[in-house]
Amino acid sequence: MVETLADTVRVYLLLVRMWSRAAWAYRTSFVLLTVATAVVTGLDIVAILLIFAHTPRLADFTLPEVMFLYGTSSTAFYLADSILGTVDRLGGHVKAGTFDVMLLRPARALVQVAADQFTPRRLGKVAQAVTVLVVSLSLLDVPWTPSRALLVPLMVAAGAVIYGAIWVSGAAFQFVATDASEALNAFTFGGNFLTQYPLVIYGREWLWALTWIVPLAFVNWQPALYVLGRPDPLGLPLAFRFVSPAVALALAVVAALAWRAGVRHYRSTGS
Amino acid sequence: MRAVDRISFRIDSGEVVGYIGPNGAGKSTTVKMLTGILTPSAGHIRVAGLNPVRQRVALARRIGVVFGQRTGLWWDLPLTDSFELLRHLHRIPSARYRENLELFTELLDLGAFLHIPVRQLSLGQRMRGDLTAALLHDPRIVYLDEPTIGLDVVSKAAVRSFLAEINRERGTTVLLTTHDLDDIERLCGRVMVIAGGRLVYDGSVDGLRGRVNAERTLVVDLAAPAPRLDLPAEPPGARVIRVDGPRQWVAFPATASAAPLITAITARHEVVDISLREPDIDEVVRRLYLGGLRSSAAAASSVGDPSGTDDPSETGGRSATSAK
Numbered sequence: 001m002v003e004t005l006a007d008t009v010r011v012y013l014l015l016v017r018m019w020s021r022a023a024w025a026y027r028t029s030f031v032l033l034t035v036a037t038a039v040v041t042g043l044d045i046v047a048i049l050l051i052f053a054h055t056p057r058l059a060d061f062t063l064p065e066v067m068f069l070y071g072t073s074s075t076a077f078y079l080a081d082s083i084l085g086t087v088d089r090l091g092g093h094v095k096a097g098t099f100d101v102m103l104l105r106p107a108r109a110l111v112q113v114a115a116d117q118f119t120p121r122r123l124g125k126v127a128q129a130v131t132v133l134v135v136s137l138s139l140l141d142v143p144w145t146p147s148r149a150l151l152v153p154l155m156v157a158a159g160a161v162i163y164g165a166i167w168v169s170g171a172a173f174q175f176v177a178t179d180a181s182e183a184l185n186a187f188t189f190g191g192n193f194l195t196q197y198p199l200v201i202y203g204r205e206w207l208w209a210l211t212w213i214v215p216l217a218f219v220n221w222q223p224a225l226y227v228l229g230r231p232d233p234l235g236l237p238l239a240f241r242f243v244s245p246a247v248a249l250a251l252a253v254v255a256a257l258a259w260r261a262g263v264r265h266y267r268s269t270g271s
Numbered sequence: 272m273r274a275v276d277r278i279s280f281r282i283d284s285g286e287v288v289g290y291i292g293p294n295g296a297g298k299s300t301t302v303k304m305l306t307g308i309l310t311p312s313a314g315h316i317r318v319a320g321l322n323p324v325r326q327r328v329a330l331a332r333r334i335g336v337v338f339g340q341r342t343g344l345w346w347d348l349p350l351t352d353s354f355e356l357l358r359h360l361h362r363i364p365s366a367r368y369r370e371n372l373e374l375f376t377e378l379l380d381l382g383a384f385l386h387i388p389v390r391q392l393s394l395g396q397r398m399r400g401d402l403t404a405a406l407l408h409d410p411r412i413v414y415l416d417e418p419t420i421g422l423d424v425v426s427k428a429a430v431r432s433f434l435a436e437i438n439r440e441r442g443t444t445v446l447l448t449t450h451d452l453d454d455i456e457r458l459c460g461r462v463m464v465i466a467g468g469r470l471v472y473d474g475s476v477d478g479l480r481g482r483v484n485a486e487r488t489l490v491v492d493l494a495a496p497a498p499r500l501d502l503p504a505e506p507p508g509a510r511v512i513r514v515d516g517p518r519q520w521v522a523f524p525a526t527a528s529a530a531p532l533i534t535a536i537t538a539r540h541e542v543v544d545i546s547l548r549e550p551d552i553d554e555v556v557r558r559l560y561l562g563g564l565r566s567s568a569a570a571a572s573s574v575g576d577p578s579g580t581d582d583p584s585e586t587g588g589r590s591a592t593s594a595k
């Protein structure tokens with residue numbers, strides 16, 4: 001178990017190195033894209049600052065608190081994005097038949113898809129999100145008890161796993177429906193956008209759906225309520241603030257099963 | 272749709288087997304099932320003792336695969352980078368890796384383009400790169416799906432002699448899919464023919480000729496132009512098919528011996544020279560494909576020669592894959 005995990009990481013890093021070198025073959029576009037990504041990600045933060053230029057509070061949340069939500073959600077999201085990368089475009093590999101080639105290598109297909117097209121740019125987005133998170137932590141006015149302090153890295157890790165599980169499940173679905181990539185993005189990129197703000201601003205119905213249907217509330221909202229010392233608008237028991245790791249684990253299991261079923265359904269292409 | 276149906280065969284260690292059939296017969300589908308890419312909807316496959324789908328990663332360490340239509344090389348990087356990656360993925364000991372790379376570079380003449388990005392290579396150069404990539408880790412079995420497609424005569428010859436050498440020196444088992452019958456004649460001791468998803472022939476290349484009532488031809492050069500040759504009753508079916516001055520062509524069943532015919536002709540006529548022509552393999556295969564498509568059901572049950580003990584590659588029962 002430990003050995004297979006170590007081996008998986010080793011293979012992943014080998015592939016990441018290959019793709020990074022390949023990306024370097026197109027230096028100019030690499031640099032331009034890096035700048036463009038930094039600007040686009042930066043605009044998210046500008047949007048938050050603009051809101052607070054007009055109002056001191058958003059649904060009763062202060063600027064540092066919203067920055068905290070943004071920081072945790074985005075760090076989790078971009079961590080998952082860095083690791084899994086273009087897994088959401090699996091349908092393209094299925095259609096082009098390039099997935100065949102991955103199945104011929106002595107490495108797990110998911111690891112290869114995750115590392116596919118890796119570029120060091122992905123890490124830049126994580127850095128930006130972490131910066132916002134660190135700034136928010138320095139501004140927050142909460143008593144830093146050990147349980148609060150511990151919950152922060154835990155929620156980021158659980159959030160990353162939740163996003164990752166949604167990504168992988170969506171990718172598995174593309175073995176059957178090769179064009180589902182856009183629909184999947186609604187859940188991931190859309191989910192990241194939603195969870196950057198206090199979920200309560202979308203109304204109770206959305207809050208309920210994001211808790212019980214697509215459990216994005218467990219990415220950062222529920223644990224953040226505890227860290228920020230706020231009551232739950234839905235009135236859920238205190239235990240819900242701490243179940244994110246369990247939710248993440250359950251979703252990861254579902255994703256793994258879906259992926260395996262998907263690969264077994266893979267039909268390849270002609271030739 | 273059934274892409275392949277009731278295919279059953281067993282390949283022994285060290286064999287070089289040709290796998291031929293018309294377009295859409297199910298050759299690539301078979302290879303994809305043998306490598307674990309496709310999950311058969313029914314039937315049973317074992318390759319090197321492993322279940323290809325369940326033990327795909329373990330199997331990938333023991334086999335090498337080349338799909339002529341598709342490359343496994345890193346498009347934007349030089350060949351050496353792809354090879355280095357494979358060295359790590361397969362954990363090839365460095366001494367062995369250097370030895371293999373040196374040998375393959377020499378046999379396949381890779382030296383000139385080892386350091387050029389793959390996207391800039393010609394088809395033949397890339398194919399030689401893919402072959403090397405498939406064999407660097409000393410696989411016990413290699414599957415080659417149209418490895419000579421689009422190659423010029425020189426490259427084809429290089430690929431063939433390379434495969435022959437690897438088979439001879441290392442005992443590597445080879446399953447070769449091709450539309451080039453020269454590949455089969457030059458490399459394969461055994462050939463399997465698939466048509467319409469069914470195996471219609473499995474045996475030696477020579478046996479293939481007998482299978483379709485093929486005929487051999489005697490070309491007889493007489494001392495002087497003469498009327499049609501006076502042929503003996505043995506073998507039945509022998510007849511003169513063409514006369515051109517002093518030269519006459521005598522066709523007879525490929526399964527019959529030429530000796531009595533030659534004896535009789537030389538006894539009855541003044542002969543300067545006689546030569547024997549084997550049936551043209553292209554013609555044999557063309558007939559077999561046509562016949563196979565019509566009567567594949569009748570032939571499929573008689574194939575398979577499960578005689579060997581060490582069987583690296585085997586499919587049995589009804590291996591069908593259903594596709595939309």
Ligand SMILES: Nc1ncnc2c1ncn2[C@@H]1O[C@H](COP(=O)(O)OP(=O)(O)OP(=O)(O)O)[C@@H](O)[C@H]1O
Pocket residue numbers: 267268269270271274292293294295296297298299300301594595
């Ligand atoms: N991914 C796929 N989905 C659906 N049908 C497929 C798929 N791949 C192949 N087929 C069908 O299965 C049959 C066998 O195809 P296969 O590719 O195995 O033929 P082949 O013998 O390799 O032919 P060729 O000589 O043209 O390469 C064909 O009728 C083909 O249309």
Ligand SMILES: [Mg+2]
Pocket residue numbers: 271298299300416
């Ligand atoms: Mg084919």
